[in-house]
Amino acid sequence: METASRFRAQVRVTSGGQAVDAKTVVGLMLLEAVRGTAITITADGDDEVAAVTALAELVERGFDEEDAPAAAVTRRRRTRRSRQ
Secondary structure (H helix, E strand, O other): OHHHHOOOOEEEEEEOOEEEEOOOHHHHHHHOOOOOOOOEEEEEOOOHHHHHHHHHHHHHOHHHOOOOOOOOOOOOOOOOOOOO
């Protein structure tokens, strides 16, 4: 939550088909994601790439917790479709 809040972009975390605002502790708690749960991090806004990168790196580091194993992160970039 703290990391997501540093960015202007809207940041969402999805797990099990449920998407929540990554900037709210209540939203993240509602996901009930435990270690090993697959999540998807998305962002929309000026700094979306930086936001997703920072959050993916945080997950990879085990949320900076002692004795936390590194997590595997699959990174995919979505492309923006231009509006006409």
